[in-house]
Amino acid sequence: MDELRAQLIATARAMGSAGLNKGTAGNLSVRAAAGFLITPTGMDYASLECADIPWMSLEGEARGRRRPSSEWRFHRDIYAARPEVGAVLHAHSPFAVSLACLRREIPPFHYMIARFGGTTVRCGAYALFGTQALSDAALAALEGRSACLLANHGMLVAGRDLKQALDLGIELESLCEQYWRACQLGEPVLLSAAEMAEVLEHFRHYGQQSGQQSGGKTS
Template sequence: MEHKQLRDEMVSICRRMNTSGINQGTAGNLSVRAGSGFLITPSGLPYDTMTPEDIVEMDFDGTYVGRRPSSEWRFHRDILKAREDIDVVLHCHSVYATTLACHHKTIPSFHYMTGVAGGATIRCARYATFGTQALSDAALEALEGRLACLLGQHGQISLGKSLEAALWLAIEVETLSRMYVQALTLGEPPVLPDDEMERVIAQMKRMSYGFGPEAEGSNDIARPRKA
């Protein structure tokens, strides 16, 4: 995809982050793998005034062209460098995910949709000062084998192969966080066992490839359309 188109789509996704309610003000940031480097949102610029030309082009050595990049460029760079399976890193301060992060709570498999992040839990990374290498290191640990994590006393990170996928996951993490916070008012909810979550994740992977949750051949009777 051409960089110009990527920049346009990044601006659109950033604005949708705000309209969806998972982000506000100048909080949050977004990056996309592009060629031998990546594109990232600039520092301190509100999304409603940001233009495609404001998006910053960075190399993995930390050099950049254009405006100053987001203060969180380190974890964007390190995640994209370490995770060849994804191309997009989305970070936001969504309210319920951040509420849990303030208590350093991992989201357990209280609901089967926890599996969308790739495992039986959505981990919370240890706290580290924003913009530091320590925060990047903590995020990488929490994201091992996962597509999303919370950041202790900070916010959330969601990953994806596409901008749309990363935004969808970030909204889902926020929805799960809200449900978990509400469930906790009744006490710690029961969690699904690991073997069930393995089945859930396997079915999610099948369905992401366009198949149904049933094993192949178990429900393959197709009825012809009536004339």
Template sequence: MKTPNQDCLELRQEVIRACLEMNAHGINQGTSGNISVRAGDQMLITPSGLPYEKMAPEDLVALPLDGSPPKNGQRKPSTEWPFHFAILREKTGVNAVVHAHPVYCSALAMNRQAIPACHYMVAAFGGCDVPVADYALFGSQKLSDNIIRALRDRSACLMANHGAVATGDSLSRAMWRMLELETLAKSYMASLTIGEPHILSDSEIEDVKAAFKDYGLKDSR
């Protein structure tokens, strides 16, 4: 039987693997992205400025979700820890948060352009579009508030003039959503170069959401 410490070690290792996967897929560049996971009553998040290939399990930073002071002797957490913390506190069904600067998501975010229901996979993010969270300085409380607002009934959003964030009930699901979101953003931008994409109706998206329940494309709660 695994001990809690063994489970925590495996979770830390899973986060490092996901970070390396982000860069391998071209979803992120350098250390600009960050990942957090729920670990009992605390959040584990990647440290600030440490290259992923040099990251060890003990480098991840543990922050209590009740807001109490973190344990001394840890590395500095990612500068984006406030919105990771806010998401995990606000959305109890979320157990992982992935933030990155994918090229196509970031391009749309620079234009502050949401992704409409141009493809049925938009439904995988909870509604009829993937919204854009209003701009605010990275690491600020205002940015956290803006992201929480954009994610009210969504599992991912773009971040104005910044990047994207995806959530899931597991790290694998959050990573899957980030990869799907970048693919969707790329397809949407390509469609705009050859004309005006047809937008699916709200009822058509609702049908897709219902069908997804049978295909395992909905987070467990």
């Protein structure tokens, strides 16, 4: 499992390089051995070693020399509710946080919103960090989606593996920035329900090469 721990650490550090996180903000996990590995609470990613990464069961039992992220509950609940999810990323990136602090969902201002499984990226209700209430709000906002915003908090992304979770996090932050910038100039023109339905149909095979089998849903 140390190889998976090393991949988790490398991805967590890449979150910083991509501008998604600074310092000890945010957290990251990956499904492993009937549970999941998760970044520890209060530790800078640059200092992490494999032995610092705790394992948790889906019942909430933690094993390891470090305490898990205080946000472990929504990681645990996502894995329990969504068997297709293999990695969960939470970040306090600048533009996602800006929109989350307005408690504003991202509407279909751009067709790439469909990348996250629906016609919008929802903003979940506010709840204190680390609580079951926040986890419940996150799961509701993620229903049928691979990402959401958390009110007055940040972004949450569910991917099939660490690479996809990071890619989706970077893509979501980019869309948050584009929406924020468009709003500075006026009210963005939104795609219609029919236009988004067409996009969602095209996204069923998005990114697949000729002869490649379908790897799952866009959500």
